Amino acid sequence: QSVLTQPPSVSAAPGQKVTISCSGGSFNIGNNYVSWYQQFPGTAPKLLIYANNRRPSGIPDRFSGSKSGTSATLGITGLQTGDEADYYCGAWDSSLTAMLFGGGTNLTVL
Amino acid sequence: QVQLQESGPGLVKPSQTLALTCSVSDDSISNSDYYWSWVRQRPGKGLEWVGNIYYRGRANYNPSLKSRISISLDTSKNQLSLDLGSVTAADTALYYCARALRFCNGGPPCLSHDYWGQGTLVTVSS
Numbered sequence: 001q002s003v004l005t006q007p008p009s010v011s012a013a014p015g016q017k018v019t020i021s022c023s024g025g026s027f028n029i030g031n032n033y034v035s036w037y038q039q040f041p042g043t044a045p046k047l048l049i050y051a052n053n054r055r056p057s058g059i060p061d062r063f064s065g066s067k068s069g070t071s072a073t074l075g076i077t078g079l080q081t082g083d084e085a086d087y088y089c090g091a092w093d094s095s096l097t098a099m100l101f102g103g104g105t106n107l108t109v110l
Numbered sequence: 111q112v113q114l115q116e117s118g119p120g121l122v123k124p125s126q127t128l129a130l131t132c133s134v135s136d137d138s139i140s141n142s143d144y145y146w147s148w149v150r151q152r153p154g155k156g157l158e159w160v161g162n163i164y165y166r167g168r169a170n171y172n173p174s175l176k177s178r179i180s181i182s183l184d185t186s187k188n189q190l191s192l193d194l195g196s197v198t199a200a201d202t203a204l205y206y207c208a209r210a211l212r213f214c215n216g217g218p219p220c221l222s223h224d225y226w227g228q229g230t231l232v233t234v235s236s
Contacts, residue, residue: 090222101149
């Protein structure tokens with residue numbers, strides 16, 4: 001069971017916006033940075049968001065991240081069928097001295 | 111473009127030691143800005159952080175694996191290694207190595223994994 005909690009699945013129509021939540025605690029999300037990853041079946045994860053809300057080079061601005069207290073949110077606007085993938089949040093836990101990943105959220109674009 | 115490539119046996123017998131190597135290209139594992147991580151993914155499951163190591167040799171491990179695991183660096187070969195002992199079927203997974211930025215903006219730990227290997231599948235079976 002993951003310490004970072006994500007909904008197992010979310011869905012939305014093409015062109016719409018979706019948000020994926022990630023809930024943690026004070027030792028991880030509350031005091032450290034959150035990153036988000038996208039994973040397609042059979043491929044390695046890809047970094048989408050780092051430091052809560054920063055996008056690596058090449059990641060479109062349709063993807064955004066935010067953090068409030070011990071929760072973080074990934075937002076995706078202008079949904080495309082090509083966005084169908086699993087999404088994971090991650091954060092360092094200063095108490096465990098360990099990296100935590102959320103359980104993952106499967107996005108379906110209807 | 112940083113590249114990571116995992117290698118190791120695809121099949122390991124129960125109770126034996128799983129040993130994997132990750133070769134890094136176009137960056138040095140002595141780069142003080144980064145941790146080097148192992149992440150695994152059991153079939154059909156989510157990402158599970160295994161552990162990481164910093165160039166000065168300090169390693170951090172998943173608490174659930176801590177008694178069985180060792181991660182090390184070979185700076186002469188620019189490689190990191192994973193040894194996981196006393197394996198069981200529950201250790202069957204796709205194992206990734208990845209580079210993780212230690213700090214962002216000089217603030218708290220960042221651990222954003224920006225480059226990943228393609229992964230290597232390890233099956234534990236007799």
